[in-house]
Amino acid sequence: MLSKRLSNITPSFTIGISSKIKKLKEKELNIINLSIGEPDFFTPDRAKEEAIKAIHNNKTKYDLASGLNELKKVIQNKLLSENEIYYEVDEIVVSNGAKHSITNSLLALLDEGDEVIIPKPYWVSYPEMVKLVGGKPIFVDTDKSNNFKVTVGELKKIVNTKTKAIIISNPSNPVGIIYREKELIPIVEFCLENNIYIISDEIYEKICYIDDYKSTAAISDEAKDITITINGLSKSASMTGWRVGYSASNREIADAISTIQGHLISHPSTISQWAAFGALSYCEEEMKAMVKIYKGRRDKAVSILKEIEPLSFIYPEGAFYLFIDISQLKQNMDYNGSFSVYFADRLLEESKVAVVPGIAFGMDDYIRISYACSTDELIEGLNRIAEFVHKIKNE
Ligand SMILES: Cc1ncc(COP(=O)(O)O)c(C=O)c1O
Structure with a gap:
């Protein structure tokens, strides 16, 4: 018998989606993952070097x-x-x-x-x-x-x-x-x-x-x-x-x-x-360089999303996410239960783009995309979302 405390806990939505995508990617190489909240950059070298130095210098105790x-x-x-x-x-x-x-x-x-x-x-x-x-x-x-x-x-x-x-x-x-x-x-x-x-x-x-x-x-x-x-x-x-x-x-x-x-x-x-x-x-310079790239991706994503009707979003000033209002598509979709889960599932199945359903953040009329992926992937993912939305509108 597990504890009562656990009966109330929901497994992490985002970690769940990541595992699903990992499995799908093994079979299907063409998935664009806009769900992940993890930078696509490598850890800066000087950080890695300090860790290696610590190992060599036996800084490995309590x-x-x-x-x-x-x-x-x-x-x-x-x-x-x-x-x-x-x-x-x-x-x-x-x-x-x-x-x-x-x-x-x-x-x-x-x-x-x-x-x-x-x-x-x-x-x-x-x-x-x-x-x-x-x-x-x-x-x-x-x-x-x-x-x-x-x-x-x-x-x-x-x-x-x-x-x-x-x-x-x-x-x-x-x-x-x-x-x-x-x-x-x-x-x-x-x-x-x-x-x-x-x-x-x-x-x-x-x-x-x-x-x-x-x-x-x-x-x-x-x-x-x-x-x-x-x-x-x-x-x-x-x-x-x-x-x-x-x-x-x-x-x-x-x-x-x-x-x-x-x-x-x-x-x-x-x-x-x-x-x-x-x-x-x-590593201050490396961190600043990453932020500059995120900002470029934010601008690119915003310019593409603006053209995808009837989606709307809040203009982000930080982090690497866009929270997109999909509510205007509700009337075009025949869903049961959570709308954002239904939308995200269909987007993944039909257009091979992974996003996080807004219900994971307490808001079922939204999806979240991340631009912590490569700029090419981001653009391809957004173009696929545009085509998917177009298809839904004409269903
Ligand atoms: C708002 C927020 N807080 C905390 C964390 C966790 O960060 P860490 O990897 O340092 O545990 C995340 C990671 O996604 C996050 O988005």
Whole structure:
């Protein structure tokens, strides 16, 4: 008998789709995969070299539960110089990817039944992570006309004495929108008034096409005190498989996270941590070059999508996703159950393009495509989507 906790958990939609595509690709080479949230670049050489050096120098023993001091120092510098937030080194904890940092944060904050606000559309894993640690995800609807950014008016409708935290993805997966400072300030004030912690998931912070990105914790000292800043190397340095993420928070929370992590995993692989040290110390130019390519792909995708009627989308300012409204095609399709799953399944079967159904992010009128694939694949995939939509309209 498995635990009751597990009966409530849905397997990851995106990981499920990836496995399906891997199997399909073995048989059918012609599939365009626009579903994957993984950079198509290799990890920069200097990051790999630091890992190799660590192996040769026998830096392969247990180390601090909260992560290597050398790495935490470069993270401290990064947060200060790029995000204008000063954290002490021991307020930073390095974990097995941002996923792990978020789960650790929830474990540190939540008691059984505590509520966590999750604005819709949300990243697939947030609700399941909250449930796994005994919390209750509380979804809040956001307005398309406000680019799906949550407002205090919306938060007021659902806050209560059990509300413990809110998770904000900024830049957002799946929409790619970015909260500006003036939009964050009222949210921070609301959270301060209601004793709510902010888990600010900034994993896409470097993949940003605007000049005025602001980390939530940089708003004020008070904001910093209630915010757990989450970041990592998976997306920015194309280091998904190395599994390095980190949290930065007030000392009390950082100590709690470190204690939890110490018992669960001791610490992330020292080799991977040295690679992350290399990436943050020496690979800024490579990371910037990747962002430039993503921006070019964003522009290309936007220009093609604009011409595909009746689809519409929110113009993304960061991350590498486009969240596409497919609702205008509902009347042309004879579906049962989830519309976005039906649409995505048919797109895969008939046009050999993989996308993620919006229901995975809590919104069934949408699909998400990723442009973390090659530009050629992106263009081919979008052209196939255009043909598919044309066919559906004429059915
Ligand atoms: C919004 C968001 N947060 C966190 C993660 C997890 O990142 P990591 O690979 O560092 O665990 C992802 C990965 O898809 C993501 O999209």
